[in-house]
Amino acid sequence: MKLVDVAMYLVYLATYGVIVPVGFGFYLLQYLNKPLKILLAGLCLSLVLDLGLLAVNYKITNTFLYAFSGVDVLMMTWLYSSIITHKTLSNVIRWSGLFVIPLIGLDAFFISGLTNNGFSNAVEKFYIMSIALYYLTQLFQERIDEDIRRQSLFWVSTGIIIANLVGSFDIFSRTVINYSQTAYLQFFMFWSFVTILMFGAFSYAFWLSQYDR
């Protein structure tokens, strides 16, 4: 089996792995709180886009990637602005999230011309990672007496931080692919593992929600 086959297999597994947390989410829908419902809605939208991609037989993958970035930003902005207790900061996050959308559009149509979303993807991922990191700080400081491992949103944030930290390497993707296709495939295998890990964390967060009441 060639490296490219293994890499592509893992990428598909990671991409359509979204079905696992979506399944958990719907199964435990009655226990989900507001932020987890937002997360579930975002994941459903991602799944719809994934299936859409499948329907068009990957012909417009690049266009879809910009759409994925947009959905990601909207979902995370909505999620975190609803749980960050600092009112001003919550508003700042909401508005800055909305400003990232035109940036993705700008990159899509005027900068990269729907070919490589590395730049807007990196910006989007950095933004999401920052707000998740801020929320994690808040969680660590405010819920001292509770076991952090039993907190759904701890797992959601951890998954998001790890995946976006790795994903923001995408800004170098074009350079890497020109230098070495092997290195690029290896990076994507690593990215797939991390994404699977993130969906695992989301699933566990949904599972924990039934004990949160």
Place this chain on the structure above:
Amino acid sequence: MNYSALLLLLISQVALAQASRPLVQIISVKTGNNQIDSAFSTVDLHQKQPVALAYNRNYLHFSFINLYNPSQNSFSYKLTGLDYTWVTCTDCSQVQYAHLDGGDYTFLVKTTQAGDVPAQFSFTIEGNLFHKWWFVPMLFLYLLLFAVVIVYVFILFLFRQKLKEQRRIHQEKMASMAELTAGIAHEIQNPLNFVNNFSELGTELTDELRQAATNGNTQEVLVLTGELTQSLQKITHHGSRASAIIKGMLEHARPSTGHKELTNLNALADTYLQMAYQGFRAKDKAFTCALVTDLAPDLAPLPVVAQDMGRVLLNLLNNAFYTVQQKQKTVQPDYTPTVWLSSHRLTHTVEIRIKDNGTGIPELVKGKIFQPFFTTKPTGEGTGLGLSLSYDIITKGHGGSLEVNTVLNEFTEFRIILPAS
């Protein structure tokens, strides 16, 4: 100039030109990218402008031939910009170079004959993104970000652990405060009783004084005035005692400033001995314990953090009273619970010993008693932080040591050793 000389010059010029002409001709140059499965494209060798190749067309294929002897396949070649020496191949007519970095190159090829002029092909490969000035800083920035996030999360975790520990310490302090409160109430009640009694006595003496003054009995006035003065002095004395107890309690409750000040350790230890004992007596009226103190009179004040040291003494004394109380419940009636408090001035150190004839500490447990959250007390009676905190205060806070000597069912003795200077 004669014709023969002219002919000779012409022949020599032709010979020279013949000698400086390459015997080898580069017949084709193809470029491609071996990382992407794309087709090779042929470079036009007759173009006049310098050949510039994109950074991803860095896989080059050169073909050449010996013009004068096509069957001759021995060549020497060199790519200036990459090779340092000539490379000789005996049976070849083509050469490939892959992964060429951005830069200026010239491919030279000649026959293996000495003095042959090489054929050449010059080209430039544009630098790829790796060679852009911003790429490496950006990559470093990304790696830095990666490291910063990991370190930040780690620090956050440590910070949370610290917060948790502080909260537990606070709980421990509140628990010891609760224990103290009963003792303090009892301690304050005594001087207050004295204050009340002597106040009433003072009122009576004032009435008698007024009566004696009305009668003009100077002798009695003087006696009564003396008694009134004594009564007021007692009120002042007991009022000060109550005030000192409250001050002690506030000292204990106040967060430690960490500031060392000269403190009379004997007085501090004695105060906390009384407080701890009264605390136990308040909770268990039947509990009695013999208190034996042997405090070195020549003990000079030491620079210590009084609140912290008080906390250590209280922890150790509470443990001592707890263990003798537990033993009293289980052994024969002739057992006399006793707690010893002594201080000693040694050559370079000062030692405070707190000893009890309680249950002692099993050898298995002895090694764990200074670990945080380790307790042998039933749930709700101890946080397991008392000895751990005491150990930290003495060792880290004061550069001393805290040692334990115990025999099971016989005694336990804690020794606080502090540097004398």
